[in-house]
Structure formats: C-alpha cells, structure tokens
Amino acid sequence: MKSAIKNCSIPGLVISIIASIAACFGIGMVFFDNVAFALCTVPFAAYLVLKYIKHQNARYKRLMLERFRLFIGYLNASLQGTAKPVEKAFSEAVDEMRQIYSEKDIFLRHMIIIQKTLSNNMSRKIEAEFYAFAVGTGISDIIDFAGVLVSCKNTNTSAISKVIELVDELIGEKLNTQMDFRAMVQENAMVFNIMSLMPTAFIAFFNATMQDYLSPLYSGKGRIVMIAGLAFNIASYIIGNKFIERYDEE
Structure with a gap:
C-alpha cells in the first residue's frame, strides 16, 4: 500500500479524500434526508479513496512502461550497427530523452540519477543500478529486462543488442494491444459509472419536484426500503468495479 500511495500526489490525495467524504455524505442525505443516517455512509469514502489510489498507481505504471519503451527504442538505435559499450549507449539514450521531457519527468529523473552515478563512480555497474531501479518500479516488464541485462553482462555482452531489439519490439506490441483494450474498458466504465x-x-x-411523493420512504418502514436500496446500489458498484479493475489491469 505504501508503494501505491507514493505514486499519488499529496494535493490529489487530499482532494480525493475530501471529495469522497462529501460525495458519500451527499448521497446519504439524498437517500435518508437525515444527518445521522447520512454520516453512516461516510465510511464508504475509504473505498473511493482506495479506488483513486489504485487508479493513480495503474496510471503511474502505464506511464513508466511507455517511457521505458521509448528509452529502449533510443537505446536500441544507439547500439545498432556499432560496437559501443552499453554504458555509452545508455548515456546517449538519456540525452535523447532530455530533449523531449523535463528532467522532472518521473522516468527520466531515475535515468539521470543512474547516468550521474555511473559517471561519478566507475566501479558501479550499469546492470546493478538499472536492476535496483526496476525493482523499485514494481513493473514486471522492466524487472524482467533488468534481469536479462544482468545475465548478458555477466555471460555474453554481445547478446545485449539483440535482447534490447527484441524487448523494444515486444513492449511496443504490448502497449499497442493494451491501449486498444483499455479504450474499450474505459468506455464501458463510463457507462457503468x-x-x-x-x-x-x-x-x-x-425530492426536488415531488417531495410529498417520497416522504413515506423517509420515516418508519420506508427507511428500511431506502437502506436496502442504498446497500444494493453500493454492492453493485463495488462488484462492477471489481470486474472493471481486473480487465483494466490486464
């Protein structure tokens, strides 16, 4: 959970908490027209905040994977038809990305740190530094590449260029497929919401147009009907989101 929260901005998280509490209280007032009953719906805000954190974490991973694919493309282009060491190609790829993105970019910032670490301390190894970064992202594709990079550097450095070229192709295909699938999921998610x-x-x-029509539901046994209706609505929302989140993460 801590790793997921760190991918959220503090202002965004605070706004999410406030908006979730306000939304839950507002829905409670609509269903019950009673402050005490409405306050009972506020704990559901925790679910909405958790949903926001998961969404931001998924967004962070998609962004990192997109930047990684671009970086691998530059790395592949730098190594093509040359016998330059991967460290030099890495540095050139970082410089290429600097021309496109700000140094505050979340992926580029890490690459610059690795670049400076390698230039300031020749005893540090690129494969070890990149692997540490990959593990920190928690993204399986980046971790797998880092693991292969470590193996190639330790056994067969001549295979690095071919591995990078293959990864560039595979990641590109995966991102294109995910983009099409996610567009479909997001469209259905909007309809569901x-x-x-x-x-x-x-x-x-x-309530606004025919208040007397619903007044029996705000007292006596009518409250039981409202509680059941709200409980069913919440349960449907949670179950529906489970399906959407599962497919959105694939």
Whole structure:
C-alpha cells in the first residue's frame, strides 16, 4: 500500500479524500434526508479513496512502461550497427530523452540519477543500478529486462543488442494491444459509472419536484426500503468495479 500511495500526489490525495467524504455524505442525505443516517455512509469514502489510489498507481505504471519503451527504442538505435559499450549507449539514450521531457519527468529523473552515478563512480555497474531501479518500479516488464541485462553482462555482452531489439519490439506490441483494450474498458466504465449514479439522481429529482411523493420512504418502514436500496446500489458498484479493475489491469 505504501508503494501505491507514493505514486499519488499529496494535493490529489487530499482532494480525493475530501471529495469522497462529501460525495458519500451527499448521497446519504439524498437517500435518508437525515444527518445521522447520512454520516453512516461516510465510511464508504475509504473505498473511493482506495479506488483513486489504485487508479493513480495503474496510471503511474502505464506511464513508466511507455517511457521505458521509448528509452529502449533510443537505446536500441544507439547500439545498432556499432560496437559501443552499453554504458555509452545508455548515456546517449538519456540525452535523447532530455530533449523531449523535463528532467522532472518521473522516468527520466531515475535515468539521470543512474547516468550521474555511473559517471561519478566507475566501479558501479550499469546492470546493478538499472536492476535496483526496476525493482523499485514494481513493473514486471522492466524487472524482467533488468534481469536479462544482468545475465548478458555477466555471460555474453554481445547478446545485449539483440535482447534490447527484441524487448523494444515486444513492449511496443504490448502497449499497442493494451491501449486498444483499455479504450474499450474505459468506455464501458463510463457507462457503468453513469448507471450507478442514476438511482441517486432520480431520488434527488423526485425530492426536488415531488417531495410529498417520497416522504413515506423517509420515516418508519420506508427507511428500511431506502437502506436496502442504498446497500444494493453500493454492492453493485463495488462488484462492477471489481470486474472493471481486473480487465483494466490486464
């Protein structure tokens, strides 16, 4: 959880917490028209905040993988048809990315740190530095590449160029497939979110236009109906999001 939270900006996380609490309280007021009952819905805000953290973590991993693919492309181009060491090609790839992205870019920042570490201390090995970075990202594709890089540097340095070329091709295909699939998932997710809000929207509309029509639901046995309705709505939202999150992460 700590590694997921660190991928969220503090202002974004604070806004998410405040917005989630306000949304839950607002929905509670729509369903119950009672502050005490509405406050009982506030704990559900924890689920919404957790959902935000997961979304930001997934976004971070996608961004890192996209930057990694671009970096591998530059690394591959630098090694093509040359016998230069991978350390020099690495440095050239970092310089190429500097022309496109700010040094504050989350991926480039790590690459610059590795570049400076290698230039300031010749005893440090690129494969060890990159592997430490890869493990820190928690992204399997980057970790796998780093592991292969370590093996190649220790056994067969001539294979590094071929490995990088293959990784460049595979990551490119994976990102293209994920992009198409994610577009479909996000479209369905938007429809699902709209449908999830419809019960609350209808109740709010009837409250604003025909308050007497719903007044029996705000007292006596009517509250049981409202509690059951809200519980069903929340359960449907959680179950639906489980499916969306599972497919969005693939």
